[in-house]
Amino acid sequence: MDSFAANSKKSFHIRSNSLPSKPHPVVDEVNENLCRLKASEATSSSSSLCQKLDGLQDLHDSIDKLLLLPLTHQALVDNKSVDNLLEGSLKILDVCALAKDVLSQMKESEHELESALRRRRGDDILVDVQKYMNSRKMMKKAIHKALRSMERTSSQKVDENSEMASLLKEAEVVTYSTIESLLCFIAGPKLPSKMSRWSLVSKLIQPKRVASKEDEANGNEVEMVDVALYSINNQKSHFLVQVEDVQNSLKKLESCIHDFEEDLESLYRCLIKNRVAFLNILNY
Template identity: 55%
Template sequence: MDSSASNPKTSYHARSNSLPSSPHPLIAQVNEYLCRLRASEATSSSSSMSHNIVGLQDLHDCVDKLLLLPLSTQSLAQQQQEKWVNELLDGSLRLLDLCNTAKDALLQTKECTQELQSIMRRRRGESMLGSEVRKFLNSRKVVKKAINKALGNLKGAKDKCTFSPSEAENEVVALFSILREAEAFTVTVFESLLSFISGRNAQSKSCRWSLVSKLMYSKRVACEEEETHANEFSKVDAALLSVFMTSKLDNKHVENLQNQLEHLEMCTQDFEDGLECLFRRLIKTRVSLLNVLNH
């Protein structure tokens, strides 16, 4: 016997085998999108992140269609399901907050990147002023602080994402379960994306020094990392920290840094475009949930 069957609380991480044997086609489609997203979960390149953002767009398009079904509206609009709908509304607000945090982090990083690119073009081959690089590093510090706060807030929120089916119909349980699973995996993708933007996934614990420590040990500025573990954000962070230490760049270093900044700008723009589309879909889903509650 499946151990999950005896558990009085059904986690929002429930898998498709907890659904009825013949679920509605839209429920099956939501689960299919979740399976696709899980397949790419282990990768952490900018292209895979962009792919996951697009995957979330498709997922939430399907979720909204599911919510608009008369059966879904009638099931969730029942008085005894009001608590569940409120939990879904809380979850939708959490997703919007995460999306806004990511968008703000990208916008701030992109603006500083473009400003630094403009300065470098004007001063190609000349000394880089430490104050200009310091501004970029300070901006990234603010971005990382906001991301760490958002990720920290998620720890407590995840513990609340359980529900008790009680005597509800199996169809209602299946619907609520797949909606919470969609929410849960969206949170997971946002966690990965925010960590990617902060450059956290490219740093080993031994390399997470404070800025003061890095200044004291200038010969150890660059952590010995595998190239495949670095991303556009962490590469620029490390390169500019080195510039801040030396205040000078020769023509070769200028060219390399300019290339890194260009790649970072393209990456942030790609993420921004995808998140803007996703944000509109999350808003649409929230409106649908509000309509169910007011049905």
Template identity: 50%
Template sequence: MASFHARSNSLPSRQHPLTSQIEENLNRLRSSQSASTSSSLGQQLNCLQDLHDYVDMLLQLPLTQHALAQEQQRKCVDELLDGSLVLLDVCNTAKDALLQTKECTQEIQSILRRRRGVEGLASEVRKYLTSRKAVKKAICKALKNLKHLETKRSTSSFEVTGILREVEAVTCSVLESLLSFVSGPESESKLSRWSLVSKLMHQKKVTSVEDEENTNEIANAEATLRSFVKSENIKHVENLQNELQNAESCIQDLEEGLECLFRRMIKARVTVLNVLNC
């Protein structure tokens, strides 16, 4: 990965507010990459949005545009543009996965409110689980595309493209964390029946700090629904509704953050294309 240490005269100095803000956001994102809760992912998406805002401001500077337009940078810039297409495609996959999961979650909640009974609910839950399989398959493909992009990434001796390389790398990392969160841990299907039933029975269970740090609302809802399919017991419907509501709220927050990031990434891509076409 390129560093910020070798500065040229093609961009503002390291002390310039823009480059300082970019470095600060990059460092903040790198230090938070091990976090895997919906709250931490939301914070990462917000920080990533700020990073892309600063990058866009950097791209608007005449010195930056002059540097990007240099013939010796064309190959690297083309690679970055190709990479931006991959990232945008991955963003679309993540948005589709969240939307599909949210719609299925809302449908089950609607059935619970209407109290159609075990039979109707079980059928809808099975549809939800089938949908989740398709979502996970699409996510698996997107993760492979991200890995492929990472292996193709080269370093750059030019400052401006070096910065863009670093932004691309940290964007890859955040999207990878997001996709993994939406897909859910592979071990969730191996959870014991007792742990799932116990969770349903204790509506006001006090969650430990460790549990909070490992919370995945989407995976929790799916695990609870899988448990229901096995038992078809609607005795604890209220707890099931709580799990689904938590998942829906989590999805809504991630959707909003992802959509804002998507727009910023498109804006930056258009700016670079305009520079090359001038």
């Protein structure tokens, strides 16, 4: 999903005439964190997403230090870029808050379903399964609506004559792309055909199967729960998947959500600090 991958070889060293010929160490730090994120692997698993979210924290910590430097103040004020970047910082905060809210709702639904499965009261389980699936359907719609809005926002540009502003804009694009990947992961893929559904269900009805490391690395915790619950809700298949297997999938999902929430909360605090720094530059 990384829309910036095609530009991964681009150099982000600052060479503006308004800056020293030798980049400040903090500028180098921002460049290194940014290039490390752009060169990282595609976010296809929860572990790779967590690594990218950790990388974003490092990036925005270094940006916070960059925004405190007088040379940054001068470069952004002279090129009148701070207004655009300030607006971008607010939009990133908004989409990060959206991801936090989605995870919170998902955790609440997951806990309710776990409680229902522990009670195991026959048809009552099917009612709670359907309730969870309805909640997921509404969540998917909200996420896809947000993703369409993000695509429009990410197309905006800043003054290319300001290399400092371009660097900060690249950081904004990387942040957007990573949160976009997280939202896509949470939404999960569609189940387009019976074959695709049953190929995943078959993995769930083998309780003695030992998963390989590759299976664990490539597994999508959200998708596996969705498919397991679909099979329970289907009149022809709900006996094939054992409740214990669904509970195990829910435990993995719970752990996944917990990790995402911790990383997003840390990132959110970094983004708030960045926004305060932009506001200080605007009032400089």
